[in-house]
Amino acid sequence: MDKITLGTKNVSIEFPGVKALSNVDFELETGKIHAVMGANGAGKSTLMKVLAGANPTYTGDVLYNGKVVEIRKPADAKALGIQIVYQEVDMALIPSLSVAENVMFNHLVMNMGKKQMVNWAYIRKEAQAVLERLNIQLDVNALVGSLSLAQKQMVLIARAIQSSCNFLILDEPTAPLSDTETTELFRLCKHLIATENLSITFISHRIHEVLQICDSYTVMRNGEIVDNCPITPETTSKEIVDKMLGRSFESSFPARHATIGEKSLVVEHLTERDHKIQDVSFYVRKGEVVGIAGLVGAGKSELCKTLFGALKKSSGTITLNGKELKIRNPSDAVRNRLALVPEERRKEGVLVHETVDFNLSAACLGKFCKLSFVNRAKTAANANHFVESLGIKTPSIFQLVRNLSGGNQQKVVIGKWLSADCDVYIFDEPTKGVDVGAKAEIFKLINAIAEAGNCVIYASCENTEILSVTDRTYVMFDGKIMAELETAKTSEDEIMHYAVGGTEAYVAG
Amino acid sequence: MNALTKKKSAGRTLLDWAAVIVLLLSIAVFSIIRGDAFFSVRNATNILVAMSITTIFAIGATVTMAPDGFDMSACTLASFSSYIFASSFLWFGLPLWASALVTILFTMVMYLLTMFLILVCKIPDMLATCSLMFVHQGMGLWWTGGGAVSSGMPTRWGTTPIRAGWTEGFLAIGKSPWCIIIMLLCVLFAFIFLNYTKHGRYLYAMGGNKMAAKLSGINVKKYRFVAGMVTAVFIAVGAMVVCSRNSAAQITGCDNYLMPSLAAVFVGRSVGGAEKPNALGTMIGAALVAVLENGLTMTGVVYYVLPAVKGAVLALALIAAYATKKED
Numbered sequence: 017m018d019k020i021t022l023g024t025k026n027v028s029i030e031f032p033g034v035k036a037l038s039n040v041d042f043e044l045e046t047g048k049i050h051a052v053m054g055a056n057g058a059g060k061s062t063l064m065k066v067l068a069g070a071n072p073t074y075t076g077d078v079l080y081n082g083k084v085v086e087i088r089k090p091a092d093a094k095a096l097g098i099q100i101v102y103q104e105v106d107m108a109l110i111p112s113l114s115v116a117e118n119v120m121f122n123h124l125v126m127n128m129g130k131k132q133m134v135n136w137a138y139i140r141k142e143a144q145a146v147l148e149r150l151n152i153q154l155d156v157n158a159l160v161g162s163l164s165l166a167q168k169q170m171v172l173i174a175r176a177i178q179s180s181c182n183f184l185i186l187d188e189p190t191a192p193l194s195d196t197e198t199t200e201l202f203r204l205c206k207h208l209i210a211t212e213n214l215s216i217t218f219i220s221h222r223i224h225e226v227l228q229i230c231d232s233y234t235v236m237r238n239g240e241i242v243d244n245c246p247i248t249p250e251t252t253s254k255e256i257v258d259k260m261l262g263r264s265f266e267s268s269f270p271a272r273h274a275t276i277g278e279k280s281l282v283v284e285h286l287t288e289r290d291h292k293i294q295d296v297s298f299y300v301r302k303g304e305v306v307g308i309a310g311l312v313g314a315g316k317s318e319l320c321k322t323l324f325g326a327l328k329k330s331s332g333t334i335t336l337n338g339k340e341l342k343i344r345n346p347s348d349a350v351r352n353r354l355a356l357v358p359e360e361r362r363k364e365g366v367l368v369h370e371t372v373d374f375n376l377s378a379a380c381l382g383k384f385c386k387l388s389f390v391n392r393a394k395t396a397a398n399a400n401h402f403v404e405s406l407g408i409k410t411p412s413i414f415q416l417v418r419n420l421s422g423g424n425q426q427k428v429v430i431g432k433w434l435s436a437d438c439d440v441y442i443f444d445e446p447t448k449g450v451d452v453g454a455k456a457e458i459f460k461l462i463n464a465i466a467e468a469g470n471c472v473i474y475a476s477c478e479n480t481e482i483l484s485v486t487d488r489t490y491v492m493f494d495g496k497i498m499a500e501l502e503t504a505k506t507s508e509d510e511i512m513h514y515a516v517g518g519t520e521a522y523v524a525g
Numbered sequence: 526m527n528a529l530t531k532k533k534s535a536g537r538t539l540l541d542w543a544a545v546i547v548l549l550l551s552i553a554v555f556s557i558i559r560g561d562a563f564f565s566v567r568n569a570t571n572i573l574v575a576m577s578i579t580t581i582f583a584i585g586a587t588v589t590m591a592p593d594g595f596d597m598s599a600c601t602l603a604s605f606s607s608y609i610f611a612s613s614f615l616w617f618g619l620p621l622w623a624s625a626l627v628t629i630l631f632t633m634v635m636y637l638l639t640m641f642l643i644l645v646c647k648i649p650d651m652l653a654t655c656s657l658m659f660v661h662q663g664m665g666l667w668w669t670g671g672g673a674v675s676s677g678m679p680t681r682w683g684t685t686p687i688r689a690g691w692t693e694g695f696l697a698i699g700k701s702p703w704c705i706i707i708m709l710l711c712v713l714f715a716f717i718f719l720n721y722t723k724h725g726r727y728l729y730a731m732g733g734n735k736m737a738a739k740l741s742g743i744n745v746k747k748y749r750f751v752a753g754m755v756t757a758v759f760i761a762v763g764a765m766v767v768c769s770r771n772s773a774a775q776i777t778g779c780d781n782y783l784m785p786s787l788a789a790v791f792v793g794r795s796v797g798g799a800e801k802p803n804a805l806g807t808m809i810g811a812a813l814v815a816v817l818e819n820g821l822t823m824t825g826v827v828y829y830v831l832p833a834v835k836g837a838v839l840a841l842a843l844i845a846a847y848a849t850k851k852e853d
Contacts, residue, residue, distance in 0.1 A: 106734075107734075107736060107737060108737050108740070109734065109737060110729070110730045110733035110734045110737055110738065111733050111734065111800075112729060112732060112733035112800050112801045113726070113729055113730060113733055117726065117730075121730070121741055122741065124723060124726060124727075125727075125741045125742045125743055126742060128723045131723070132722050132723060132724070133721050133722055133723070134720075134721055134722060134723055134725075134726055136721070159798070159800055161733075161800060
């Protein structure tokens, strides 16, 4: 088996306004497992998409065995034996077809030529052979819809291997898997490396897993390669975290001066029904902003949704001002004066086809009603009040929300809850897709909400924001709270240490 | 790996075969109650004749629903096609085979309109075919001049038809054994088309995950069109059987087959754990309804409550399919 290499030289990509990749040099070699690491938005996925042909606008060269090749569409990548398994496995699978067909799907679509009939015996035999090569036991006649997530991933890996494959890229493969499933995936990877002329690339946030299985790693930050290193027994997670973070720090955040009162919201042993969050306990005091830090997929959104009743809890208690809350659905949560500013603003936060006026009164329409008839004058007064006090930029309160900018839409969501006069405000990634100016205004709003004596929960994967906005922070990993940190006494390094699954106490330095 | 493989639960397996079990059970029960009157070759033939039309329309619906399409207007189009069939045979005196050919071609041409609304105008299937229902009804009656097409009646222009009446061959289509043979051929064709040709598998791939199918290189619009054209042929065949059975192209003669045929597809969806519209399941679904109707009538249940039984069967099939689903 001759070694094959795949590399990039001076590869750059610019998206409008952002340099997603700049002058990336990087190399993969068959027979090795390589990790690509970096914080959210570092450019890992962008780089992998270049190799997979999903980013046709790159500049610079992609080198295959040292020779320049053009990878401008997915078919080009496949022809070179580059296969990628994306994190969202359900996107690529067809649940109502059998395992055999899903494994052989490329063959069914691409290689049939003039043949009209499907040779079932051949499809099953080939699929079975691929699964055996991978040492996976799966019934080829089972429907993919009935498989577990881990098994679906195996089916996709089998599909990749079935076509010619020299470079297998796995995008965050372990994020949705349990420990046993992860072990099984690692066994499969090692088996593949040992038996095929193959290179595996892991995109991952999880340092301990990378240290366990990979031969080398690349760290990226802000679209650049920070370092390409082999992994030796001496490699520590701390040095990788340092490389991931770099030493940049921006401060454009308003000062906090809320007076913090007694404990108000107390959550104990909260577990979500499908174990997306497990045994989470924390508290929020009056006037306090509490951060929920962690990487994408750590369970922050799930925690917010479980508090709000949008996901079902299986055990645990939520107490507000000494009274236990029975929250079975979001409607219960609103009645108990909880507010959620959700992550997917356009999908979950605002009614985009409605007016600013309607959105601002949507959470508490009852307040503006008499005998179930809406008093238009009252809702308009309410809307005008919040448009002015929150500085929502809109030509009129009867403008449709979909015509506003992202930051202004977010203010409408916040205004909706302010007019409902809640006690607990939960913010889930409120600055996503919001420009810098609007960001600062949103932070001011959050401060003002806390100063009025409310509880604020602020979930974000941007650690700089967590450090600036919050008083205390809980760091989540894998659905569990790893650490409680006093914001004034912590650092980005410490948060990152726990966010990547560090269990031993953090040592600064 | 064994840690990851999970066994299908007994309850799930039972649900997968529920339609077949209920079918066999009802045959057993009716046989016990009514003895040879129910369990005989003659009655079996009756049941097969009764289910043949529903099955043919249901097979058409199966092909449409495989790629996650839907057609509310299938049976109004069939009524229109049956006017064409009867008028080309009686009014214009075409031979039987030519009338059949004209009917099939006509139905396919009419189906181009459906495909135009769905594929070019991008109207959701349900809404597009909903509006076409009325188009078919109105245009069909315009063609007949507002009445049925039957023997001994003048054409819409008031002239005497070229052919005075039906022939033996024409009337045989709707009777045993021919209608049963036609039904079985339709089921066989759809079974092979959906399961053993690449086209059928692409249709199922689209039904399962349209995005993945598209990104894998399947021309989804082309295959939705193929599904539509195959469906049109089944609609035409169904229309001809109805026309022959009634010895006339009655006004809205086929319209009432829509709901039973959709019910048959839904009942058949889960048969054998297929989890998708499939030809054999559809036939079992149609058979279940026919057996229940036949048996209940024999045991003295009055005919006008039978729709309630049909409805209950459909509801139970839907409960099996949806209530047991895991919530996301």
